[in-house]
Amino acid sequence: MTPPPPAESVAAMIRPTPRPRDSVVNRDILNVMRGAGPGYWLLLLLCIVVVHVAGSIWVLQVYKGLGIAGYAHPIFWGAYIVTFVFWVGIAHAGTLISAILYLFRAKWRNAINRSAEAMTIFAVLTAAQFLGIHVGRIWKSYFILPYPNQRGLWVNFKSPLLWDTFAISTYATISAVFLFIGLIPDLAIARDRARGVRKVLYTALALGWQGTATQWKAHNRSVLHLSGLATPLVLSVHSVVSWDFAMSIVPGWHATIFGPYFVAGAIFSGFAMVLTMMIPVRRIFGLEEYITDYHFENMSRFILLTSLIVGYAYGAEYFVSWYSGVEAEQTSFWSRAFGPYWLSTWIMISCNVIFPQLLWFKKVRTHIPTLFVLSVLVNVGMWFERYVIIITGLSREYDPAVWGIYTPSWAEMGIVAGSFAFFCMFFLIFLKLFPVVAIAEVKEIVIHEKEHPEGDWEHAHTYGEIH
Amino acid sequence: MPTLVGIFEQPLCVADVSRRLRSRGYNDLQIYSPVPSHEIDSALDEKPSRVRIFTLIGGLAGVTTGYAMTIWMANNWQIMLGGKPFSSIPPYTVIAFELTILFGGLMTALGLFVVGKLPRKKLDPEYQRRFSSEEFGLVVRCRDRDVSEIEALMRDGHATEVEVVEA
Numbered sequence: 001m002t003p004p005p006p007a008e009s010v011a012a013m014i015r016p017t018p019r020p021r022d023s024v025v026n027r028d029i030l031n032v033m034r035g036a037g038p039g040y041w042l043l044l045l046l047c048i049v050v051v052h053v054a055g056s057i058w059v060l061q062v063y064k065g066l067g068i069a070g071y072a073h074p075i076f077w078g079a080y081i082v083t084f085v086f087w088v089g090i091a092h093a094g095t096l097i098s099a100i101l102y103l104f105r106a107k108w109r110n111a112i113n114r115s116a117e118a119m120t121i122f123a124v125l126t127a128a129q130f131l132g133i134h135v136g137r138i139w140k141s142y143f144i145l146p147y148p149n150q151r152g153l154w155v156n157f158k159s160p161l162l163w164d165t166f167a168i169s170t171y172a173t174i175s176a177v178f179l180f181i182g183l184i185p186d187l188a189i190a191r192d193r194a195r196g197v198r199k200v201l202y203t204a205l206a207l208g209w210q211g212t213a214t215q216w217k218a219h220n221r222s223v224l225h226l227s228g229l230a231t232p233l234v235l236s237v238h239s240v241v242s243w244d245f246a247m248s249i250v251p252g253w254h255a256t257i258f259g260p261y262f263v264a265g266a267i268f269s270g271f272a273m274v275l276t277m278m279i280p281v282r283r284i285f286g287l288e289e290y291i292t293d294y295h296f297e298n299m300s301r302f303i304l305l306t307s308l309i310v311g312y313a314y315g316a317e318y319f320v321s322w323y324s325g326v327e328a329e330q331t332s333f334w335s336r337a338f339g340p341y342w343l344s345t346w347i348m349i350s351c352n353v354i355f356p357q358l359l360w361f362k363k364v365r366t367h368i369p370t371l372f373v374l375s376v377l378v379n380v381g382m383w384f385e386r387y388v389i390i391i392t393g394l395s396r397e398y399d400p401a402v403w404g405i406y407t408p409s410w411a412e413m414g415i416v417a418g419s420f421a422f423f424c425m426f427f428l429i430f431l432k433l434f435p436v437v438a439i440a441e442v443k444e445i446v447i448h449e450k451e452h453p454e455g456d457w458e459h460a461h462t463y464g465e466i467h
Numbered sequence: 468m469p470t471l472v473g474i475f476e477q478p479l480c481v482a483d484v485s486r487r488l489r490s491r492g493y494n495d496l497q498i499y500s501p502v503p504s505h506e507i508d509s510a511l512d513e514k515p516s517r518v519r520i521f522t523l524i525g526g527l528a529g530v531t532t533g534y535a536m537t538i539w540m541a542n543n544w545q546i547m548l549g550g551k552p553f554s555s556i557p558p559y560t561v562i563a564f565e566l567t568i569l570f571g572g573l574m575t576a577l578g579l580f581v582v583g584k585l586p587r588k589k590l591d592p593e594y595q596r597r598f599s600s601e602e603f604g605l606v607v608r609c610r611d612r613d614v615s616e617i618e619a620l621m622r623d624g625h626a627t628e629v630e631v632v633e634a
Binding site for chain 1: 479504510515516517522526536555565580590594
């Protein structure tokens with residue numbers, strides 16, 4: 001007679017089936033949004049305080065007038081316009097990564113596109129404020145829009161400033177649409193896993209996304225079309241910004257090279273800003289598995305390439321001013337390098353052309369601390385590039401009798417500092433509210449690798465595009 | 468009417484099984500996928516998505532608005548600027564270009580909402596949390612007598628689980 005089975009084996013038989021495990025990618029990336037340490041709150045508080053200080057300075061400027069800015073005849077475009085162009089430039093990496101690299105099927109963009117797109121939105125928001133700050137009478141800034149009014153007047157569509165209004169507002173809108181559409185599937189992932197207030201928030205924002213075949217098909221199509229539309233948009237926006245200068249007859253501004261020169265500079269500074277922000281984020285949140293050194297290396301290659309284009313443009317400007325034989329042009333460029341603003345010019349040349357040459361070496365491209373320092377230097381250099389173009393151009397126009405010197409005032413520098421805090425504040429909030437890496441897109445590669453474990457890397461990274 | 472929910476781990480398997488089901492005349496199918504996949508895109512519907520019509524209409528509306536608005540406004544209250552014609556095409560091209568992209572992009576988003584039936588208040592009863600993890604769901608509505616055939620087909624196509632829900 002066989003003995004009865006031991007009791008624990010019966011217990012094992014009635015054990016409920018284990019709940020299906022959640023995806024590791026979901027867990028890792030949603031973890032970034034969970035909880036926040038004192039360091040995070042302190043940093044956020046610091047940003048908010050600086051934004052408020054800058055806001056108070058702006059209120060003072062509205063009360064007292066633009067006199068508290070450092071404007072001095074003949075220089076009436078100062079630090080505000082410099083910073084405006086700087087932030088518009090920063091905004092270029094996001095859509096470049098999302099749209100252009102998407103069309104080129106560069107799959108490595110998956111790890112960084114979300115954060116770069118978010119930076120685009122925040123940078124455009126920051127930039128747009130400077131137009132309002134610069135005009136002084138903020139309550140009249142809506143005059144730039146073509147709206148029916150009692151005077152029966154319309155705006156001047158032949159003015160580059162108006163083109164700029166259309167370019168920047170289109171860019172802000174399309175970038176926001178792009179970011180949101182990319183976020184919908186990830187918001188559904190967050191919705192399925194959230195509780196409490198967050199559940200309500202993500203349920204509303206995910207719009208009832210379920211990932212059905214029809215939804216994905218429409219989603220893929222929309223992303224493809226938005227990429228197709230955003231690609232010329234990226235190139236046009238900074239070209240239009242450059243025409244604010246190039247369409248005038250100021251020596252040092254009136255150059256046909258300005259469009260490509262500004263676009264290359266924008267991509268250069270945009271990638272540098274993505275590196276500056278993402279290197280600490282990756283370290284703090286332990287995202288090394290998703291954002292690898294390979295991604296940083298690719299971005300540094302972009303920085304090197306655009307640095308060479310920018311360096312070429314600096315050289316071409318000097319060559320053309322010499323070759324033109326126009327004395328005003330030659331004087332303007334001479335004083336740029338050896339005049340009162342020589343320091344700014346040499347900071348610009350060293351940070352944008354000389355230091356990035358280190359990126360020729362693989363050791364530098366894969367050494368993260370060095371990369372971080374270089375990216376900060378590029379940001380500094382690109383702010384000075386705009387400073388040099390705008391200020392030296394205006395300070396040395398045709399008639400030496402109206403030459404002048406401009407130094408940014410404390411009020412301007414306060415507001416400029418506030419703009420960095422404004423940008424960081426939004427990015428910090430974004431980190432805790434939305435997935436910082438595009439989960440569905442990363443998972444696409446994970447699932448594909450499960451399907452083809454032999455590891456055809458090249459195939460895996462070009463897989464799964466639109467049909 | 469019974470509903471079968473097959474759970475799969477590979478997009479290729481879902482696409483394959485749904486094609487086989489369709490060739491046998493089962494057309495009430497729905498696929499839930501955690502990731503975009505071109506196999507699944509073409510499994511239920513070979514035609515390209517209708518979103519492209521929306522983008523086209525938006526783009527055309529944008530370019531028309533851009534030129535019409537600038538030319539009309541410049542002629543509505545004429546101000547001579549630098550001796551240039553009132554209906555000056557080159558500068559207005561910048562506006563028309565930006566509006567093409569603006570309207571095209573917004574219409575693309577609208578296209579996604581219309582075609583993807585978003586936003587919606589309630590999720591399908593068959594939708595499960597694991598479809599936003601790493602598993603794929605294939606939902607088939609069928610007659611009682613077809614249940615065993617479909618289940619066999621799904622299991623044959625590497626379904627990890629097949630649930631039958633009576634509705």
